[in-house]
Amino acid sequence: MINRKAHVLLHQKDNILVSCRDLTPGETLCIDHQPVVLTQMIPLGHKIARRPLAKGEKILKYGASIGSALADIVVGEHVHLHNMKSDYIPSHTRKAVG
Amino acid sequence: MQGYLRSDGRKGIRNQLLVVYLVECAHHVARLIVDQSGQAGVQLVGFPGCYPNAYALRIMQRLCTHPNVGGVLLLSLGCEGFNREELEATVRESGRPVETLVIQECGGTRKTLAAGLAATARIGGRMAEQGRVDMALDELVVGTICGGSDGTSGISANPAVGNSFNRLVAEGATCIFEETGELIGCEHIMMERAVTPELARQIEAVMDKAANYYETMGFGSFAPGNAEGGLTTQEEKSMGAYSKSGDSPISGLIKPGDLPPRGGLYLLDIVPDGEPRFGFPNISDNAEIVELIACGAHLILFTTGRGSVVGSAISPVIKICANPDTYRRMADDMDVNAGAIIEGDASVEQVGKDIFERARAVAAGAPSVSEALGHQEFILTYKTFEPIGPGCLPTARVA
Structure with missing residues (x-):
């Protein structure tokens, strides 16, 4: 389990990686041959910034845009609802109603 | 068989x-x-x-x-x-x-x-x-759907189902993928795969319809569990879902209850026509499964990352688990462990072959896991559809 690959790159054009296991703060990842120390928990299946991303920049996964950055994002940062959004229709959580 | x-x-x-x-x-x-x-x-x-x-x-x-x-x-x-x-x-x-x-x-x-x-x-x-x-593989109709998707679905189970679809289509079988609302963002790639320019235009029109419909509803086809599993946006979920379709050309566009005229890959448009009238297009996964079955699907390939237990009345459901952690928790409900792709123990091609073999065994009479557990979920609700246009089935034989 500990030796499991940390993340996967789905397409060469992508500016994010997908975690292959739950990644913990303090863990050092190798992102494009550079060591990056994680500051956040990144669960299995979540996205990690592969490059520095500017606010408004398209997030690329599978080589295609999946939305835009809401803020500047640094390499190794968790990329999710707090710092990116859909270019089509807003996402919702359980807190959306009630 | x-x-x-x-x-x-x-x-x-x-x-x-x-x-x-x-x-x-x-x-x-x-x-x-x-x-x-x-x-x-x-x-x-x-x-x-x-x-x-x-x-x-x-x-x-x-x-x-x-x-x-x-x-x-x-x-x-x-x-x-x-x-x-x-x-x-x-x-x-x-x-x-x-x-x-x-x-x-x-x-x-x-x-x-x-x-x-x-x-x-x-x-x-x-x-x-x-x-x-006797029944041959080219007489088989197989539908696919994803439910409880997370960040693993689009990198393991869904591409593996896409691989099994390639194998089935190569054998002459009929394969159906669906949920145009869950393909928002993939319209241009799908149009390029259409067998005729007219079919590409029809695909563009139904994708516009889907985007407008969900916008009116106020929610995309995106559940809170999708976000907890690492998916952030509708188009991200779409790209993952889209990989279930494999690489075959898209032979036609059908609506619920339309029977594909021959083997190949078909897109099922599930979004109602006209003004939004009866609420969300499909209120849960089983509503989509019922529509695939109404298009003649003999069995359903169901991928899940967060974990689902459902089966269906009429046609057996084969469950392919995308997430290795979910698989360890819910192995008793799963037919195929695609999480092995994420753990580096199997390739997409290997799991695609496993799914193909499992589909063949279930078609030959072996019960799927959900079938053996007695799952027979069913739901049918109100909807409205206009008939499909003439450009939707370019390969239909003239009677």
């Missing part, structure tokens, strides 16, 4: 007896009949509404004459709007044994139950006479 030959030439991989309630008021009596019939393969399906709906009638006609169905008992309260006479006539014309019980005429719960048990025994007796004949 063998199948039950039906009068329209299609072959079934199961021989189910459907007990169909035509309004919620007849649901309990229908369930009592199913529970007490003591026969194998007796299944409960139904429509809850009292108001008539052309879509519900058409879907029910397709389901009651589905190749996996051998006989039908209709349960009516008596005053509901469902056109039970037309449904019964359709089933009778197909050569299947069919009877209708009207609770108000039978005299209530106990008398209808007794009449229903006698009817299922009669129908079952006639169904037992139906023999089986």
Whole structure:
């Protein structure tokens, strides 16, 4: 389990990686041959910034845009609802109603 | 592989007896009949509404004459709007044994139950006479759907199903992928795969319709669990879902209840036509499964990352688990562990082959896991559709 690959790159054009296991703060990842120390928990299946991303920049996964950055994002940062959004229709959580 | 030959030439991989309630008021009596019939393969399906709906009638006609169905008992309260006479006539014309019980005429719960048990025994007796004949893979129709998707779905189970679809299409089988609302953002890539420019235009039109519909509803096809699993946006979920379709050219665009004319890959448009009228297009995964079955699907490949337990009435559901952690928790509900791709223990091609082999075994009669557990979920709700346009099925043979 500990030796499991940390993340996967789905397409060469992508500016994010997908975690292959739950990644913990303090863990050092190798992102494009550079060591990056994680500051956040990144669960299995979540996205990690592969490059520095500017606010408004398209997030690329599978080589295609999946939305835009809401803020500047640094390499190794968790990329999710707090710092990116859909270019089509807003996402919702359980807190959306009630 | 063998199948039950039906009068329209299609072959079934199961021989189910459907007990169909035509309004919620007849649901309990229908369930009592199913529970007490003591026969194998007796299944409960139904429509809850009292108001008539052309879509519900058409879907029910397709389901009651589905190749996996051998006989039908209709349960009516008596005053509901469902056109039970037309449904019964359709089933009778197909050569299947069919009877209708009207609770108000039978005299209530106990008398209808007794009449229903006698009817299922009669129908079952006639169904037992139906023999089986050889069936080839190019006679098989397979649908796919994802439910409870997370960040692993789009990198393991979905591309593996896409690989199995490539294998099935190469064997001449018919494969259907769906949920245009869950493909928002993939329209341009899909259009490039259409076999004719006119089909590409039709795909563009239904994708515009889907985007407008979900915008009016106020929610995309995106559940809170999707976000907890690492998916952030509708288009991200779409790209992952899209990979279930594999690499084959898209041969046609169909709507619920349309039967693909021949083998190949088809896109099912599930978003209603006209102004949004009855709410969300499909309120849960099983509503989509029912529509795939109404298009003739003999079995369903269901991918899940967060974990789902559902099966279906009529057609077996094969579950492919994308997430290795979910698989460890819910292995008893899964047919295939695609999480092995994420852990580096298997390739997409290997798992794609496993899914293909599993589909072939279930088609040949082996129960899928959800089928063995007795899962027979079913839901049918109100919708409105216009017929598909002439450019949607360019490969249809001229009759």
